[in-house]
Amino acid sequence: MIDKETIEKYNVPGPRYTSYPTVPFWKEKNLNFHHWSRLLGAIQTTNNHTDISLYIHLPFCESLCTFCGCHKYITKNHNKESAYIDSVLKEWKLYQEHLPFSPKIKELHLGGGTPTFFHPNEIKRLVEGIFSMVNGKIEPCELSFEAHPGTTSDEHLSILHQIGFRRVSFGIQDYDEKVQHAIHRIQSFQEVAAIHQKAIKNGYTVNHDLVYGLPFQTLNGFKNTINKTIRLRPSRIALYSYAHVPWIKGTGQRGYDDNDLPKDLEKRAIYEMAFSMLLEAGYISIGMDHFALPDDALSKAFVNGTMSRNFMGYTTQSTPYMIGLGMSAISDIWGAFAQNDKNITSYQKQIDNGIIPVFRGHILSELELEIRQYIQDLMCNFETTFRNDSNFQVIHQEIKEKLQGLITDGLVEISEDKVKSTTKGRPFIRNICMAFDQDLKSEIVNTNLFSKTI
Ligand code: SF4
Numbered sequence: 001m002i003d004k005e006t007i008e009k010y011n012v013p014g015p016r017y018t019s020y021p022t023v024p025f026w027k028e029k030n031l032n033f034h035h036w037s038r039l040l041g042a043i044q045t046t047n048n049h050t051d052i053s054l055y056i057h058l059p060f061c062e063s064l065c066t067f068c069g070c071h072k073y074i075t076k077n078h079n080k081e082s083a084y085i086d087s088v089l090k091e092w093k094l095y096q097e098h099l100p101f102s103p104k105i106k107e108l109h110l111g112g113g114t115p116t117f118f119h120p121n122e123i124k125r126l127v128e129g130i131f132s133m134v135n136g137k138i139e140p141c142e143l144s145f146e147a148h149p150g151t152t153s154d155e156h157l158s159i160l161h162q163i164g165f166r167r168v169s170f171g172i173q174d175y176d177e178k179v180q181h182a183i184h185r186i187q188s189f190q191e192v193a194a195i196h197q198k199a200i201k202n203g204y205t206v207n208h209d210l211v212y213g214l215p216f217q218t219l220n221g222f223k224n225t226i227n228k229t230i231r232l233r234p235s236r237i238a239l240y241s242y243a244h245v246p247w248i249k250g251t252g253q254r255g256y257d258d259n260d261l262p263k264d265l266e267k268r269a270i271y272e273m274a275f276s277m278l279l280e281a282g283y284i285s286i287g288m289d290h291f292a293l294p295d296d297a298l299s300k301a302f303v304n305g306t307m308s309r310n311f312m313g314y315t316t317q318s319t320p321y322m323i324g325l326g327m328s329a330i331s332d333i334w335g336a337f338a339q340n341d342k343n344i345t346s347y348q349k350q351i352d353n354g355i356i357p358v359f360r361g362h363i364l365s366e367l368e369l370e371i372r373q374y375i376q377d378l379m380c381n382f383e384t385t386f387r388n389d390s391n392f393q394v395i396h397q398e399i400k401e402k403l404q405g406l407i408t409d410g411l412v413e414i415s416e417d418k419v420k421s422t423t424k425g426r427p428f429i430r431n432i433c434m435a436f437d438q439d440l441k442s443e444i445v446n447t448n449l450f451s452k453t454i
């Protein structure tokens with residue numbers, strides 16, 4: 001158990017580092033299509049390395065879960081599905097015109113929103129349409145989707161499996177009824193167990209997403225949730241920290257009060273209890289917030305040191321490029337990022353006009369590429385080694401100085417050029433990365449930009 005002083009000292013607002021630089025520090029505030037298409041056109045693939053990951057954002061949800069931080073569009077009107085799929089396919093066609101190589105899709109993930117809001121035949125049309133524009137073959141590609149247990153049908157499971165999907169992530173959050181009412185996400189254990197078993201029977205590997213730090217969550221209540229989760233034994237579990245940022249996410253997170261949330265120490269105790277229970281049940285702790293059974297591909301990638309991290313979170317694939325399709329989706333071509341329009345109407349209108357609808361982005365400098373790699377190493381492997389490059393000696397020294405406090409507190413060890421988180425330091429990995437983050441260096445960082453690190 002981590003002591004109170006350490007938690008209080010380090011529980012400060014900080015990025016989650018799905019990218020570096022983090023989105024609030026992106027400098028291309030008005031990135032447009034023409035600039036982005038030039039950046040795409042300038043990609044130089046080395047050794048014919050044309051592998052990409054594809055993320056497709058399917059934004060519709062039938063009702064609002066009040067804890068949610070995703071870009072979504074609440075509607076019960078399913079007539080919107082078809083036109084949206086058309087837009088995504090057109091966007092992908094635009095990428096075929098502007099990418100200077102023919103991509104090999106290694107990984108395709110449907111996120112949202114609620115991908116299972118869409119009729120399975122629309123998803124089939126989408127995925128087959130995507131692959132028909134490259135080489136038509138879906139294999140060998142890892143296909144996965146996020147699913148709401150309440151809107152996932154037998155048809156979803158069977159049709160998506162026929163197309164090639166093999167992994168499904170169910171959004172569970174917490175089984176406690178009081179918590180579920182507060183977050184407006186009612187789903188019983190029986191309902192989840194039924195769809196979980198059906199997914200297994202259909203041949204899927206199943207992930208569960210849980211959230212700690214939600215309103216009215218208690219140690220006993222969450223213990224119950226973890227026990228139920230262990231009974232179902234999903235292959236992977238993501239145990240996310242609830243990001244309470246109502247000033248960013250608007251009224252959706254104002255259905256409850258700050259006072260209803262478990263406080264720093266209580267929240268940490270909930271995490272640590274879940275952590276111990278999952279380890280005892282045979283799961284391996286991976287990166288910042290994931291757990292997987294030893295035979296899961298993510299466990300193997302973690303143990304082999306080949307795991308990677310991108311905007312989708314931890315992944316077994318390490319592709320040099322990730323293209324995001326759909327409203328609000330982010331693309332990453334390693335040297336630059338771009339994000340699509342977050343407004344669905346304007347997203348679709350621009351696509352109809354033959355424009356990839358990016359609205360902001362960032363082009364990474366040499367230094368940022370260097371720091372990006374260090375942060376990626378730390379988030380995936382809890383250690384990194386400074387490169388022997390005379391251009392960055394001064395920066396390396398500054399980072400070492402910033403790490404001194406964490407070393408004194410027993411969270412980090414440095415030997416020569418290797419920086420390693422101690423076991424005690426692992427929950428503070430975001431704080432360790434913050435010592436490397438050049439954007440947090442000199443300016444007074446607006447504390448409202450990020451959720452708290454613990
Ligand atoms: S948690 Fe999922 S289902 Fe709920 S509003 Fe957010 S994206 Fe939609």
